[in-house]
Amino acid sequence: MIDKIIEVVRQCQRFLITSHVRLDGDALGSELAFYLVLKGLGKDVVVFNEDPTPENYLFLPGAAEITHHLEDPLLYEAAFLLDCSELERVGRESGRIAGIGKVINIDHHLSNDGCWEIKLLDPQASSTGELIWRIIKAMGISPTVEVATNLYTAILTDTGSFHYSNTTPEALKAAGELVAHGASPQWISQNVYENEPAEKMKLFGRVLDNLSLAEDGKVVMLTVRLRDIEEIGAKHYHTEGFVDAGRKMKGVLVSTLFTETDENVYKVSMRSKDDIDIEQVARVFGGGGHRNAAAFRIEGKIEAVQKRVLEVLKSQGVV
Amino acid sequence: MIDKIIEVVRQCQRFLITSHVRLDGDALGSELAFYLVLKGLGKDVVVFNEDPTPENYLFLPGAAEITHHLEDPLLYEAAFLLDCSELERVGRESGRIAGIGKVINIDHHLSNDGCWEIKLLDPQASSTGELIWRIIKAMGISPTVEVATNLYTAILTDTGSFHYSNTTPEALKAAGELVAHGASPQWISQNVYENEPAEKMKLFGRVLDNLSLAEDGKVVMLTVRLRDIEEIGAKHYHTEGFVDAGRKMKGVLVSTLFTETDENVYKVSMRSKDDIDIEQVARVFGGGGHRNAAAFRIEGKIEAVQKRVLEVLKSQGVV
Numbered sequence: 001m002i003d004k005i006i007e008v009v010r011q012c013q014r015f016l017i018t019s020h021v022r023l024d025g026d027a028l029g030s031e032l033a034f035y036l037v038l039k040g041l042g043k044d045v046v047v048f049n050e051d052p053t054p055e056n057y058l059f060l061p062g063a064a065e066i067t068h069h070l071e072d073p074l075l076y077e078a079a080f081l082l083d084c085s086e087l088e089r090v091g092r093e094s095g096r097i098a099g100i101g102k103v104i105n106i107d108h109h110l111s112n113d114g115c116w117e118i119k120l121l122d123p124q125a126s127s128t129g130e131l132i133w134r135i136i137k138a139m140g141i142s143p144t145v146e147v148a149t150n151l152y153t154a155i156l157t158d159t160g161s162f163h164y165s166n167t168t169p170e171a172l173k174a175a176g177e178l179v180a181h182g183a184s185p186q187w188i189s190q191n192v193y194e195n196e197p198a199e200k201m202k203l204f205g206r207v208l209d210n211l212s213l214a215e216d217g218k219v220v221m222l223t224v225r226l227r228d229i230e231e232i233g234a235k236h237y238h239t240e241g242f243v244d245a246g247r248k249m250k251g252v253l254v255s256t257l258f259t260e261t262d263e264n265v266y267k268v269s270m271r272s273k274d275d276i277d278i279e280q281v282a283r284v285f286g287g288g289g290h291r292n293a294a295a296f297r298i299e300g301k302i303e304a305v306q307k308r309v310l311e312v313l314k315s316q317g318v319v
Numbered sequence: 320m321i322d323k324i325i326e327v328v329r330q331c332q333r334f335l336i337t338s339h340v341r342l343d344g345d346a347l348g349s350e351l352a353f354y355l356v357l358k359g360l361g362k363d364v365v366v367f368n369e370d371p372t373p374e375n376y377l378f379l380p381g382a383a384e385i386t387h388h389l390e391d392p393l394l395y396e397a398a399f400l401l402d403c404s405e406l407e408r409v410g411r412e413s414g415r416i417a418g419i420g421k422v423i424n425i426d427h428h429l430s431n432d433g434c435w436e437i438k439l440l441d442p443q444a445s446s447t448g449e450l451i452w453r454i455i456k457a458m459g460i461s462p463t464v465e466v467a468t469n470l471y472t473a474i475l476t477d478t479g480s481f482h483y484s485n486t487t488p489e490a491l492k493a494a495g496e497l498v499a500h501g502a503s504p505q506w507i508s509q510n511v512y513e514n515e516p517a518e519k520m521k522l523f524g525r526v527l528d529n530l531s532l533a534e535d536g537k538v539v540m541l542t543v544r545l546r547d548i549e550e551i552g553a554k555h556y557h558t559e560g561f562v563d564a565g566r567k568m569k570g571v572l573v574s575t576l577f578t579e580t581d582e583n584v585y586k587v588s589m590r591s592k593d594d595i596d597i598e599q600v601a602r603v604f605g606g607g608g609h610r611n612a613a614a615f616r617i618e619g620k621i622e623a624v625q626k627r628v629l630e631v632l633k634s635q636g637v638v
Contacts, residue, residue: 159504161480162494163512167504172495175481176488185478185486190592193482194567198532198539201568205527208520217517248513249520273509 012077020089025157032062033150050091061146078102083128085112126171129154145182152183200238331396339408344476352469369410380465397421402447404431445490448473464501471502519557
């Protein structure tokens, strides 16, 4: 299938590259690496994302050239849909993008049903970045430092700094090759992970200080209160990732984060270890997600809300 | 030099393996990997460490067999001194270990002056684990899952999850090979990094919640008060690593952690970014360390102590 993709690159001149909303390092790194490679071949290329680039990824080479407004889709001969298992995840413009003559889907998500004619889907790959790297190598192109930087970022972030189970020998081999081509692990890590606003750190601190354990320490409950966000001067999006901290605690099987979005309205995010299925728990509350990461919304006073969630965790046999 | 080491392994039967006090993942992973390889060759091997194995490394294969009491050194024909640039860092038994006929030093520290007759020193290597891996490969030995697990842990921890500048192509290649031999990045990471006691997390939270910034956000000051440790029921050693969190903050050049060890007595730990030299600052207070990591002790009320440290940071031209 890589041959077909290379053929499209050879035949066409005008490309659109896009990915999912709620951008992450793999989406951005893959887009920008491929963008720079195509530009290097003298192609006309546009990277379109609905969402703005998160601040900690603005350092990525090429990030300043991403557009958030989609021109006439007929301008493009082919669209690359990266790291995206459903076209709807591109956002509002998904319908117009579907109208582009050729759509090429490159993705590593297990849930991708592969409905596109041209596709490179490999759930064994650590990241879409790893797949882009395969294509670049198959094209016989030696990557620039900028391309290597984008791809290293993709692999680094999607493997959680090489902590997750998708850290395969191939992922590490690819990462090593990218460093050999000039990607700087230290500089990249500093940009991605060491750029936290002080307000976020303070809010994180308050949340940890007020943590509570239940069910003999198997469940940790973290709570973000509206009044804390206001008092500290933090933003709602600063709570992203807080729930993962609960997983780092000894003995904890399920980490829950209760974020107050309006008075007495909570978004509940959950993370579980190993093969503990919490998606079923989220479904009881009308939410969803995956086996180890799920979320839902619930109204009520915090004590009652937490009590109810614990009840369901128990009745579903999770803890 | 690897040939000489392999020769010693062939010629001798009884080995001691040791490393530095204040054990870390590289010291332990290197010791235990080499221990298991030598045992596999039918040798008599003992791993001796003065310090007990930190709790989060007890999962390492072979960790239960480490001894903390040194038998008669004359029992051993050769001693492997791993990840250790000075014999003194082995602790109280360094003198007796020096008496062993052959001492083989394997290390990656820049400061190692290489005074041993048989040595494998490479400051370009990410870790001692990477050097042990080179030796094992040169011996033509296919590592067991247990050996691969120890070596992956060594490389993972000494590169700070592949974030530090010692994350070379070779380090990533070695890590990939070790995963191919059965090391599980997820299981290892969970054991090393996701085993934090709840008390430590609460204390960390309180420290973050009370952080203060100075010099336009270039300096962050974190404070651990005796009364917080007592109230939360945490231990003093739980503060290990807290100072690194300050480095993750945007705009921060120097992170300082003031840990109250006795009433109005503080241990001050400092971390700096890039080429900012804070060892000179520690020296003003009679302490020491390295360019990016230094520490000292100081007495006084917290406000006065912090004011004084800021003054020196400024007068030394650090911020």
